[in-house]
Amino acid sequence: MSGHSTGRIDKPGFGLLIDRTKPMSFTFDGRLFNGYHGDTIASALYGAGQVLLSRSFKYHRPRGALTMNGLDANTLVQVADEPNVRADLHPISSGLAVKSINHLGSLERDAFSVMDYFSRFLPVGFYYKTFFRPAGIWKYFERPIRIMAGLGTLDPRAEHKYYDKSYLFADVVVIGSGPAGLEAAIAAAEAGADTLLIEEMSELGGSLLYGRIGDSRDAADTLRRDLVAKARSLTNLTILTETVVSGLFTDGWVAAIGGNRLYKIRTREAIVAAGSFDQPIVFRNNDRPGILFATAAQRLMRLYGVRPGNRAVIATSNAFGYEAALDMLDAGGEVAAIVDLGTTSAPAVEAARARGIRIVNNATLVDAKGYLRVESIGVASITGHGKTSNVTDWITCDCVLISVGCSPALNLASHAGAKVVFDEALQMHRAVNPPVGVSLAGSAAGVWSPKLVATQAQATGAAAASRIKGEPAVGSPDITDHGAAAITHPYPIFKSGKGKEFIDFDEDLTVKDIINSVKDGYDDIQLVKRYSTAGLGPSQGRHANLNTIRVVGGVTGKPLEAIGTTTYRPPLVPEKFAHMAGRAFEPTRLTSMHRRHEELGAQFMTAGLWMRPAYYGAKDDAQRAIEDEVRAVRTAAGLIDVSTLGGLDVRGPDAAAFIDRMYTWAYEKQPVGRARYTLMTDMAGVVIDDGVACRLAPNHYYVTATTSGVDQVYRAMTWFNVQWKMDVDVANVTAAYSAVNLAGPKARAIVQSLATDIDFSKDAFPYMGVRTGTLAGIPVRILRVGFVGEAGYEIHCPAGYGEALWDTLMAAGKPHGLKPFGVEAQRILRLEKGHIIVGQDTDGLTNPIEAGMDWALAKKKAFYVGKRSIEMQAAKGITRKLVGFTVIDSSAPVPKECHLVIRGGQIVGRITSVVKSPTLGKVVGLAYLPLDMTDVGQRFEIRVDGVMVSAEVVPTPFYDPDNARQEL
């Protein structure tokens, strides 16, 4: 004995994908298995005699591979921390650790398999019928049910892996590289189209890799080699293997997954040549391991050199079953019998007969014996539509190959918008009216005969190329293959009365379940699907939909055309969240001074996309750090990076008139060299942004905007001016300028210590003045504005100079006790001054009157954005107002933003900003209150984490009420 008692076939023409010189071992449930390079997990296990792969979802029945093409849920396994891996697609590698899923104990002895005997307690729709009474019962059942019905296991500690995305561009995308896909791609490329051919397998050829043409394997193999050689020789034909298309969307958008990459493909023409899906026979115990599609057996043999068993029974209604029987013989196996549901006639039938295979006509399978693997199969004569005699024969076998019909792969065409209809003549579904730019080729288009496939696919490829070139097509792709009517048996469903005949292997649904769904009143196919869950499993009904429709047709007496079909929705194949996420593209904006903040130990916070220093110092000492920063600004000087502030240059003869229309206050008479507060409202009069407008020249305003508001402000300005056509240019120069605010009693001394052409004396450069010039050689725009309430300079410079500006000021400020301060300190400082922050102290409905900003509304202007609405609101009267308050008892808990103001048990207002002011030694804040509560001295109650805290309305500013300090 050679040492491997496996089902490996040691003959030429078998094992195309494996490299027998490269054996490798891996584990399955801890047991060591051997395979070859090129094997999938399932093929290696099959080759080692391990046919049992998993347990079923509901009844925990033993299951083996069905399609060997990643199309069924039976092959789902866990590979390390990755759940739901399809064992018939996933390659083996040395040391790979594979685990079976959905069982308690071992795969062979699954304690949950008792579920199989309790099936009468799990009727169709049992989720809806059980567990809902008494109320709350579901939460006791949910966990055990989820454990029993779960598939893989998620490991929350799983390592992050690198996934990414890539665009691809093509004139023509061909999906599938079987004979139709290859022909179509070659034709499109030869007609000059930039063509992309996508194949899920590692090798091109589709059914030519394992199937026959007529009774000849050589013919298929030769055709494959010729087509592949031709395809590879075309320079405008790109081939992408091991990549699967998961969705086909509008405007030629194709989603495809290859390894850890999601391809976002844009094409002008998509040709779906994705083949078709095998359909099972429905009979008692039709789910036993060892019962598989004939194509799956052929894939095992030809691709991996694995014989599915020693002794096969073949159940078929077409030539393909006979062809698989020939393969079985060629692979050195035995064919116990071919059970033909009718009387097929084809070259392969003659070949099979000539090789002495027993053929049983007009018969079917009705039962299977064996538990972990099929041991014998019960055969009966077909006596009518879905009716049979008693078992006439029990045939011993270790595998059963099924070929009783196909369902074209219409999913992608359906995603794109094609209608799916049932074709009575073919007994198959068909796509009609696909959108422009989507066509089908080969068996997906209902064409099967090799000759017709070539003609139809070539015409399809050429037509796609012609459409791109805007030329008339040569030859029509509209071809009907009448011979295909012999492929699909109209009703391969044989109910025996007891036991389980499975329609949906994923969801463990039997014929009885579908019948009961209809009897429960869910007689529309869409309702049957949702109530029974037929087709909702991982294989999405590829093998269940057609038989479900047939059973529903049988019960309701409707023809299949009238029943319709459920909707195909993307994705076609399982997609991981990691594919969706890809590589995270989250732009982060850093100011030109960012590095200095890091060096100074800043803790950062995000402001939109920006990173801003919250404060400088250790996290566990934040409070002290922030208070130190506040104190520095109030007593000496502080420096804050305000580069994130928005900046807009508004230039041109209409600049002042334009600003006047955009903002609420009056600007036309604003002198050059002065800044003025700006308040922007939208058309509904809601406050949306604020800043200052600096008149640098009669026709030039430099307007600041909030960090998060500037993009909207810029969009609004340009939107209006597209319509107004004023002679003005608006440019968003936020990134072009860095800025700092140097504030505090020592600010002037610091700037005066630097080389400059600007006169910083109080009279020459007063509060709200604006100057341009140079400071220590750096070109600057300087604004005397007072957000924090001290004498200060907001210094703007081109961003390239930002770091140098920071360095210069920090060095110059050192003898004056200058400290950098962050956003946290700035929030306190501005609140001490009672200054509002748009978006914090205003909300999506706040008008300027409520916010106490009526002083910034120009009464005489004919127009500004929002004017009409504000006037309407003013006439109607407001109901709330933003006021300053202080907490009366200094030992009371400190309220937080959004804490509620309560009166008589009712919510009447809310806190927008609040802080325990280090300067004033008390809690101050801003709150919206009803109008009758806003008089200075009035008291109100704030609910702070369940405790009522008393507060009193006080005037603002809380600090320096005469605004003397900022004007120093």
Next chain:
Amino acid sequence: MKILKCPLNGPRNITEFVWGGEMKPMPDPATATDAEWTEYLFLEENLAGEITEWWLHAPTNFWFVARRNTITDEIIETMTYDAFLARQQAASTATAPDEAEPAARPVTGGADTGATST
């Protein structure tokens, strides 16, 4: 993903664009009644069928006009605002020849484009 054709930049993924609302004329704020003004602000036609909308190509901050069919999800055409105005004017000229006005100045690209999405 859908493609939208920007009159300045050509066909692009629709993720490059920002929807700007339905195209609707602003009533004169000085003369409109409160009801008219409120309707202008808050009521949208929301038609099932062909609509005209504002769209913005975000990377260039370019505002333009698109005609779209909300039933078929088809983008019928896109044009600059000036082209839109010219067409409107041509249409009103055709229906009321006595009130003909000069067509809007045609522009290539548009007056207020800029690569400043910063």
Next chain:
Amino acid sequence: MTTPNMTAPDQHLRRTPLRLALEKADARWTALEDIAIADGLGTVEGARHLAITDLSPLPRLGFKGRETISAMQKRGIVLEAIPNRAYRQPDGGLCLVLAASEVILLSPLAGDNGRLQGLHDTWRLDDGERTYPLLRSDSHAWFVVSGAKAPEMFAKICGVDLRLAKFPDLSIAQTSVAKLSAIVTRADIRDTPAFHILADSASALYFFDCLTDAAQEFGSTIACRTVLRNLESG
């Protein structure tokens, strides 16, 4: 290679936003007017295959406004009113026409001897030209992605088809690259495909990370202006 102007970024008032990334790549620095530019990175062969170069220290200047095209023509700039086209200037620089109302002027690789600064300084608002300068050296970082593999790399981060046959020399795409607005201009350096990217300077480090990450699988390198100049001189 002689390096007479060896310097450090901090010795200059202006600094490239990519300084940190280039320091990590062990750049040497050469003085260029009031800024230091990275040197000693990459090879000509690498730049022909796939390389990323920071040209942010080189001068560039924008003009925007409804009469921009004629104002530029008056200044002797070579251009036409065709949006999304680039024009090579006699000195080797580029004029990018972004719209009928906007251009960006890029210095030649060798630098421009203060020419763009001069354009900026001599512009007068009072002239009423209806064109207005913009500080593109400050608002936008300037990268060059060069080499035959560049289009394949771009496919990973940009939705516009930048394949050489579809995006010919001197084409411009104003689009989103790695979720960042960017101006992508193809302006080959001799026979080497070269994509000049202008993108938000504040996002420059993020963007550089995205580019190097996307380029890594193709065996990319970081190059410098000297390498591109060597490409240019053949």
